[in-house]
Amino acid sequence: MEFDTKTPPYLTSDKLSFAYISARDRWPVIVTQAVDDLYRSVSECQDPEKQEEGKKIIEELSRLKYELQHDRQLTPIRDDGGADVAIYNRELEQLGTPSWFNIPWLFCECYLYRRLNTSFSLSKHWKTYDVFYRQKIKTFRSSRPAVIELAARYKDLVTQIEQDKFKAGTGSEHEEAEKILFFEMCEICLWGNATDLSLLTSLTYEDIQKLQGSEARKASEKNILVNDLGATYEVLKKAKDEGRKERRVDIVLDNAGFELYVDLILAGYLLSSGLATLVVLHPKSIPWFVSDVLPTDFAALLSALADPRRFYETPSEEDKLQNNTPSPLADKDVTDLGFLFQEWARMHAEGQLIMRPNTFWTHPGSYWRLPSTEKDLYEDLKTSEVVIFKGDLNYRKLTGDAAWDPATPFTEAIGPLGPGSGVNVLALRTCKADVVVGLKPGLDEEILATEGGGGDSGARKWAWSGKWAVVSFSNGK
Incomplete structure (x- = not known):
């Protein structure tokens, strides 16, 4: 943050910005589509252990959507071994553990996708799964x-x-x-x-x-x-x-x-x-x-x-x-x-x-x-x-x-x-x-x-x- 411009960033709380629309309207839809995609893959899965793990990830993504829609405070990224975990969590702390609808848009949007990925990277069977591949x-x-x-x-x-x-x-x-x-x-x-x-x-x-x-x-x-x-x-x-x-x-x-x-x-x-x-x-x-x-x-x-x-x-x-x-x-x-x-x-x-x-x-x-x-x-x-x-x-x-x-x-x-x-x-x-x-x-x-x-x-x-x-x-x- 210390190297960023001092010009104020766009915030998800600014009702005149696209940040506001993104946080409230677009992001819940994106997470829902991710859940739907994973549900489809889980239902087609023949391996019981992989299927069970997939269901747990679906629960985690559904919880993420709930936190987002109810303007909960952002929680630290879980340690999945990524070198960027410390970067995200340090910045989150510097921001004062803000909520979804009152935070710099750029950080929050990046956090959303990093948080989504954590659920997969911490798994055994779904580590490299791209929840957006079908759409692409x-x-x-x-x-x-x-x-x-x-x-x-x-x-x-x-x-x-x-x-x-x-x-x-x-x-x-x-x-x-x-x-x-x-x-x-x-x-x-x-x-x-x-x-x-x-x-x-x-x-x-x-x-x-x-x-x-x-x-x-x-x-x-x-x-x-x-x-x-x-x-x-x-x-x-x-x-x-x-x-x-x-x-x-x-x-x-x-x-x-x-x-x-x-x-x-x-x-x-x-x-x-x-x-x-x-x-x-x-x-x-x-x-x-x-x-x-x-x-x-x-x-x-x-x-x-x-x-x-x-x-x-x-x-x-x-x-x-x-x-x-x-x-x-x-x-x-x-x-x-x-x-x-x-x-x-x-x-x-x-x-x-x-x-x-x-x-x-x-x-x-x-x-x-x-x-x-x-x-x-x-x-x-x-x-x-x-x-x-x-x-x-x-x-x-x-x-x-x-x-x-x-x-x-x-x-x-x-x-x-x-x-x-x-x-x-x-x-x-x-x-x-x-x-x-x-x-x-x-x-x-x-x-x-x-x-x-x-x-x-x-x-x-x-x-x-x-x-x-x-x-x-x-x-x-």
Whole structure:
């Protein structure tokens, strides 16, 4: 806590904040869904000892939900051997053993997921059980049309890049196309499922340049309130032009499923185009915020691509209940998805694309603490050309989830990770929480006054919907 910003954090007691809605409305539903998922697995279990242990975990999760809904005091995390237990419990004590509805939102939300995980990590038979896995897989299956469409375009793009490497000279047209493609790939990563894939309608370099002024591009960009992709690209391009032997990009991951898929599309593009020689992916080490990526989710995604017919054509449990039969994949779709699998599996095998979990990503505090409390990780990230932080939670942690004036520069709001930190930070974030910085003066008030913006209520409701986004860069070198 001593390293955090002194700007006050958002609290679950603030009725005008999304923290208040999260604590009272969202969290009980999340715990209920976790109970339902585990109940399903327990009922399918044949081992009596494992079944009995599963029932005890269900009781613990139900008790957690009761404590939450009845605004009880938070209790210390039980010692399950995790090095972070002391971190959580020390901070809880410093906060004065608060109750669920009167506590800093960021700490409490992290505590909720850490507490959930403790029930599993203390068990014998359920240690590695991911209570959110079914939801992640279901979501990825439901993204089938976008997955297939993007696979075809990615295959065309990478094939063209490879062919282009053997042509004499690149020229300004090629460089401009590379820049536009970098923007497109990052914007696909930014919006995830909401991405308008029509942006990548054609992938010849000549046609890509025409996209720059297209209506599709303007429509996509109008809701990006801060867009620092140009500055980010220049950093990567400079490193490439200087011919540095290792040019590393890090991605601190957010959601599994389709979002991880598009993160891998970006990673593959960076490696194929030569904008990076190494991409390091940072997953979480425990089930986290429902849909966050675990190393097992990466393996599951590659497995789905390795045998797409089995993954997409096998009826799910819901399909069986509704008597639905998934439509078969076309041969071309199987080929395109197989191409992705071969590319990414090769990059992974050759050490160009690696997973590097670290328990710091599931600690309760902000990333303001990183340089002081996780020196090894901090020094490691300094060797990266750009560290991309994906999603809303990473943005909240970068900025301390604090009630900044929205015109505060991003470089100021990320404190010790800002200028002079030695870390180049890029945040790709669709807004789903109150904190937002780096806006032009008056822009917050302008959006608040729009329909649904929240101006009349005094709440920044526009920042909760995911309709708006910020792409913020800080040059720390």
